[in-house]
Structures are given as C-alpha cells and as structure tokens.
C-alpha cells in the first residue's frame with residue numbers, strides 16, 4: 615500500500631479515524647492541522663458527517679432521522695454540549711494517560727448520564743448464533759448520548775490503561791491495539807514519517823554528512 619492510500623485510510627469524510635476506539639476518535643475531532651488546532655465539528659452538518667463516518671449512525675432510517683436535524687436548534691444545542699463534554703473527556707483521558715483516575719466530578723457526570731441515557735440491548739440471530747446488540751434508535755439529538763456515554767464508560771473501565779496513549783508528536787489520542795503495544799504515533803503518515811525524517815536528518819547533521 616502506498617503512502618497516499620494509507621493516508622486516505624486515516625481520514626473518512628474529513629475526519630480522522632486512527633484511534634481504534636470511536637470515543638477517542640470523537641476526542642480527535644479537534645486535531646492540530648497546518649494552521650493550528652482545528653475544530654472539525656463546526657456545525658450540525660459536520661456532526662452528521664462524523665456520526666455517519668464513525669458508524670455511530672448506520673441504518674438508512676437513522677441517517678434520514680439525523681439528516682432531518684440540519685436546521686434544528688435542538689441539534690445545535692446538542693452539538694455545543696457535545697463539544698463541551700468532549701473537552702471534559704479530554705481532561706479525563708489526559709489524567710488516565712498520566713496514570714491517574716479521572717476526576718470524581720467527571721465520574722459523577724458519567725454516572726448520572728448513564729442513568730439518564732441508558733443503552734438498551736437486544737438479542738438477535740446472526741449467522742446461526744445469538745448476538746447481543748445495542749438497540750438504539752435516534753429520534754432526537756439527545757438520543758446520541760446513549761452510545762457516547764456507553765463508550766465513555768467502557769473507556770474509563772479499560773484495564774489496559776497503558777494502551778490509552780497520546781501521539782508523541784501531536785494532540786491525537788489512540789488505543790494501542792498493536793501486538794507489541796509499542797505504537798507511538800497517531801499515524802505513520804501524519805506524525806510517524808515526519809519524526810523519522812527529522813531524526814534521520816538530525817543523525818545526518820550530527821555525523822557531518824550532507
């Protein structure tokens with residue numbers, strides 16, 4: 615696979631998907647791009663694109679429902695709350711990455727949201743087996759909280775916390791799902807190569823090569 619097509623795989627519809635966890639991908643909707651920190655969830659249309667790109671909203675019915683929120687003030691208010699929540703989550707993730715627990719205030723917030731927005735599940739037959747699947751239907755923007763809070767709670771109880779990591783060179787967070795657990799960068803294309811080239815040039819300068 616060449617670098618260009620790999621780079622394409624890091625991005626879906628203008629959003630970064632390198633985290634292995636959808637909730638961390640949500641955190642990464644404010645990456646540092648060429649012109650500095652860049653908010654990618656700029657409006658309700660952008661949120662709709664992220665929900666679809668991330669697979670949070672996938673059925674034809676739900677997509678149509680979400681499309682109907684384009685000029686909804688409720689959706690605008692939800693987006694504001696979501697962005698504020700994302701920043702509190704960022705703080706919690708930074709704490710986890712430095713070996714601490716998230717703040718008690720954040721844990722209580724998640725607890726009250728778990729009660730307010732429970733995520734129902736149901737059993738379905740798939741390939742001759744029963745699977746337990748979330749039973750989510752999005753009728754109003756606030757219904758989006760259920761999958762978001764569910765994923766947040768899963769992240770907070772993650773036992774392999776050392777695999778929750780921030781890129782060594784930018785603000786992007788990810789869950790290291792590699793076998794060795796030695797992933798250092800958000801993506802080889804975005805930061806990895808840049809750092810390798812810089813290190814190579816530094817070595818070259820140090821040895822006096824031109």
Ligand SMILES: [Zn+2]
Pocket residue numbers: 781782783784785786799800801804805
């Ligand atoms: Zn990076």
